[in-house]
Amino acid sequence: MNANIKIFDTTLRDGTQGEGVSLSVEDKIKIALKLDALGVHYIEGGNPGSNSKDIEFFERAKHIKLNNAKFVAFGSTRRKDTDVETDAGLKRIIDCGMPVATLVGKAWDFHVHTALQTSLEENLAMIYDSFKFLKSKGLETIYDAEHFFDGYKNNPEYALACLKKAEDAGADWIVLCDTNGGTLPGEIYDIVSHVCSIMTTPIGIHTHNDCELAVANSLTAIQAGARQVQGTMNGYGERCGNANLCSIIPNLQLKLNYPCLTEPQLQSLTSVARFVSEIANVHMPVNQPYVGVAAFAHKGGIHVSAIMKDSRTYEHIKPELVGNKQRVLVSELAGQSNLMFKAQELNINLNMEQAQTKEIIDRIKAMEHQGYQFEGADASLELLLRQASGEIEEMFTLESFKISVEKIASQAVVSEAIIKIKVHGETVYTVAEGNGPVNALDNALRKALIAYYPSIQNMHLSDYKVRVIDDKVATAGKVRVLIESSDFNNTWSTVGVSENIFEASWLALIDSIRYALIGQTQIKHESEKQKERFGLVNH
Template identity: 70%
Template sequence: MANSVKIFDTTLRDGTQGEGVSLSVEDKLKIAQKLDALGVHYIEGGWPGSNGKDIEFFHRVKELKLAHAKVTAFGSTRRKDTKAEDDPNLNKILESGVKVATIFGKSWDFHVHKAIQTTLEENLAMIYDSVRFLKNSGLEVIYDAEHFFDGYKNNPDYALQTIRQAEAAGADWIVLCDTNGGSLPGEIGDIVAEVVREVSRPIGIHAHNDCELGVANSLAAVAAGARQVQGTINGYGERCGNANLCSVIPNLQLKMGFSCIADEQLAALTPVARYVSEIANMHMPVGQPFVGNAAFAHKGGIHVSAILRHPKTYEHIAPELVGNKQRVLVSELAGQSNLIVKAEELKLDFDKNNPKVKSVIERVKELEHQGYQFEGADASLELLLREALEGLEEVFTLESFKIIVEKSAGRAVVTEAIVKVKVHGETMFTAAEGNGPVNALDVALRKALMPYYPDIQQVHLTDYKVRVFDEKDTTAAKVRVLIETADLETSWNTVGVSENIIEASWNALADSIRYALIGRTRVEHKEQQPERLGLVNH
C-alpha cells in the first residue's frame, strides 16, 4: 500500500549500544514479545557474529511463535579481499536461522579509505557479493547504507553507486542511514527524494538523534518517499540515541495519515514504552511526547478550566489513542478547576460552591510554599482531600520514634528504630533493625500495625528520593522526600518535607502507610507476645 510504512525496531541491537542500557537474553525475549504484540514488522535481534548472548537469543526466539514481526539478524558486508561464502559473519547470520538479514556497508568514500582501508571498487564488490550471497541463501535482505547522507553530501555519485550495487544484487530494502545524526530535515527530504527517483527498490530511513532531529528526519524521509522507518523504543541508542519510535509511529499514523500498526496496537504504545523502560532499568522522562507521564498533564488553572470545557483546547490528540491518559496536577499554580477534576477522579463530592474548596486550595498553596510537591505525590494529595471533605479515621498516631545508628571499626553500620504509636487507642511499642533509618522505621511501624492489619505485609517501598532545596543553607537546608510504595495490585507516591531528613522521611512514610490502609479490613487485636512486637529479638 502506498500509504503504508513498515516499522523496523532495533531496540534489541542498536538500542543496547546506549549508555546504561544492558539487556539479558531473558530481557530481550520479553521485549520481543511486546514488540510483536505492538505490531512492528521487523525486530532486529542482534549481531550473531559478535557475541554469545545474541546467538542464544536467536536460538530461543524461535520458541516464541511471534504473530506479526519478522526477526532479523544484523551484520556487515564481507571482509575486504575475501569471498562472501567464506566470511564468518555472513555465515553466522545463516546459522542463526533467521529469514531476514540486515547488513550494512559503506556509502561514504571517506570511510572506505579511512575505516576499512580499501579501494572504492573493492567496497562496491563487497556490497554486491554480500547481498547476492544472502539472497542466494533464500533470505530477505535489508541493506543499510551506513553514513549515506554524509557520503551523498561529500560524493553523491559514489554514494549512489553503492546502493545501486545492493539493488543489482537483489536487496529487498535499501535503508539510508544518518549514522552520525548530523543532517537536517530539509537535507534528508531532498536526498531521499532523489534516491527514490534513482532506485527502484523500496527505501527506508535509519536516523540518529545527535541534533535532536531523529524523529523529524524520519518523518521528512517518509514524506519524501521512504516506506520503512528504523528506530528504537524510547529512542535508546548510542550517543544521543536513535529515532524514537514512540514518537515516530503516532506522528506518522495520527498526523500524516500513514498506516503503521492497527489502532488497537497503537493504544498499547504507552504501556509498551513503560514496560521497556522498566526492563532496561532506565528512567523514562516524564515529559516524553505521547507516552510520558506528563504528556497530557495539566497544571495551570486556566488550562484545566479550558480542558473541562473541551480537551482539544490543550491536547493535540486524545491521549487514549496512544494508551496514555489525561492528568490534572495540583500545585501552587492550581485553581479551583484542578481540585474539582482531581476530586472527580477520586469520586469525592467536591461542589465548587462548597466553602471548603477555597480552604483546601489555600492549604495546598501553603504546603507547596513550604516545599511540598503534590504533582508527584498523588496519594498525599488524596489523603489531604479526603481529610478536608470526608474526614479520615486516624488509623495510627505517632507518639515518638528514636533512631540509633552504630558504627564500629571493621563492622558494617547497624541502624535500629524504636517506634511508639497509638493504634486504635492502644499504644504499640516496637523496634526493628534495617538497612538505614528509613528502612528501620518502616519495619518497626509495620510491626506495630501487623496485629490489626495483617495484609500490610503485602505493602513495600519501591523507591525513595531526596531533593534538597535552599542549597545556600548547606547542611541545614530543607529537604523534600518522595516515596513510592506498592502492593500486589498498584503503586502510589507520597511526600514529606522538613529541615530534618529523618522527619521528612517519616512524614512521607506515614502517609504511604495511611494510604495503604484506606479500605483495608481491620481485625480485632489480640494480645501479642513481646517477640511478635519486636521487643525481644529484633
C-alpha cells in the same frame, strides 16, 4: 490513505548501545514479545555470534512464534579481500535461522579509506557479493547504508553507486542511515526524494538524534518517499540515541495519515514504552511526547478550566489513542477547576460553593510554599482531599521514634529504629533494624501495624528520592522526600518535607502506609456491601 509504513525496531540491538542500557537474554525475549504484540514489522535481535548473549537469544528465538513481526539478524558485509563463502559473520547470520538479515555497509568514501582502509572498488564488491550470497540462501535482506547522507554530501556519485550495487545484488530494502545524526530535515527531504526517484528497491530511513532531529528527519524521509522507518523504543541508542518510535509511530499514523499499526495496537503504545523502560531499568522522562506521564498533564487553573469544557483546548490528540491518560496536577498554580477535576476523578464529594474548597486550595498553596510538590505524589494529594471531605479517620498516631546508626570497624553499618505509636487507643512499641535509617523506620512501623492491618505485608517501598529544596543554606536547608510504594496491583507516590531528612522520610512513609490501608479498607467495605446485598452477612 497513504501507503503503509513498515516499522523496524532495533531496541534489542542499536538500543542496547546506549549508555546505561543492558539487557539480559530474558529481558530481550520479554521485550520482543511486547514489540510483536504492538505490531512492529521487524525486530532486530542483535549480531549472532558476536557475544554469548546474542547467541543464546537467537537460539531461543528459533522457537518463538511471532504473530506480527519477523526476527532480524544483524551483521556486516563481508570482510575486505575475503570470499563470501568463508566469511564467518555471514555464515553466522545464515546459521542462526532468522528469516531476515540486515547488513551494514559503508556508503561514505571517507569511511571506506579511513575505517575499512580499502579501495572504493573493493567496498562496492563487498556490498554486491554479500547480498548476492544471502539472497542465494533465501533470506530477506536489508542494506543499511551507513553514513549515507554524509557520503552523499561528500561524493554523491559514489554513495549512489553503493546503493545500486545492493539493488543489483537483489537486496529487498535499502535503508539510508544518518549515522552521525548531523543532517537537517531539508537535506533529508531533498536527498531521499532524489534516491526514491532513481531506485526501484523500496527505501528505508535510519536516523540518530545528535541534533535532536531524529524524529523530524524520519518523518521527513517518509514524506519524501521512504517506506520503512527504523528506530528504538523511547529513543534508546548510542550517544544521543536513535529515532524514537514512540513519537514516530503516532506522528505517522495520527498526523500524517500513514497506516503503521491497528487502532488497538496503537492504544498499547504507552504501556509498551513504559514496559521497556522498566525492563531496561532506564528512567523514562515524564515529559516524553505521547507516552510520558506528563504528556497530557495540566497544571494551570485556566488550562484546567478549559479542558473541562473541551479537552481539545489544550490537547493535540485524545490521550486514549496512544493508551495514555489525561492528568490534572494540583499545585500553587491550582484553582477550583483543578480540585474539582481531581475530586471527580477520585469520586470525592467536594462542594465548590463551600468555604471548605478554598481552605483546601490555601492549605495546598501553603504546603507547596514550604517545599511540597504534589505533581509526583498523587497519593499524598488524595489523602489531603479525603481528609478535608471527612472521609477518613486517623488509623494511628505517632508518640515518638528514635533512629540510631552504628558502624563498627570492618563491619557493615547497622541502622535501628524504635517507634512508639497509638493504634485504636493502644500504645505499641517496636524495634527493628534495616539496611539504612529509612528502611529501619519502615520495618519498625510495619512491625507495629501488622497485627492490626495484616494486608500491610503485601506492600513494599519501591523507590526513595531526596531533594534539597534550598541548597543555599547547605545542610541546614529543607529536604523533600518522595517515596514510591507498590503492592501486587498498584504503585503510588507520597511526599514529605522537613529540615530534618528523617522527619521528611517519616511524613512520606506514613502517607504511603495510610494510603495503602485506606485502599484495603475501601475494598473491604465494598466486599461487605456486596455480601449484604446478596444476603451473606449475619446480623
